Amino acid sequence: EAGEILVAVFTDPGWTPLMGRIGGVVxxxxxxxxxxxxxxxxYGIPAVLAxxxxxSRIKDGDEVLVDGTxxxxxxAPG
Known part of the structure; x- marks a missing residue:
């Protein structure tokens, strides 16, 4: 979905088409x-790596705020 946060072990060039639609990367x-x-x-999207x-700590559907700066x-608790 547009604006959602991508949470992954790592990314590679196969993920690039999604980068224009997501809200951040972890x-x-x-x-x-x-x-x-x-x-x-x-793409000017926030990313926090490593x-x-x-x-295993962020589940599908969790509300997540990523501050790359x-x-x-x-x-969010819940």
Whole structure:
């Protein structure tokens, strides 16, 4: 869905078509030169990378706020 947050272990070029529609990216792996970081900057979407076990801590349907500037990810209680 447009505006949703992509939560993944990592991204690769196969994810690129989705990047124009999503609201942000959160990954378990990556750094400033990884695919998610480079493409996020190109599309102007927030990204927070290298969060251990994030795919098991954020569930489908969770309300998530991603702040790429501060490097924070907040999950709404519920």
């Amino acid at each position: 990954t378990e792996n990556g750094g400033v030169l990884c695919h998610a970081a480079v493409v996020s900057r190109e 969060i251990p076990d994030v795919t 501060s490097g924070t990810v907040e999950v």
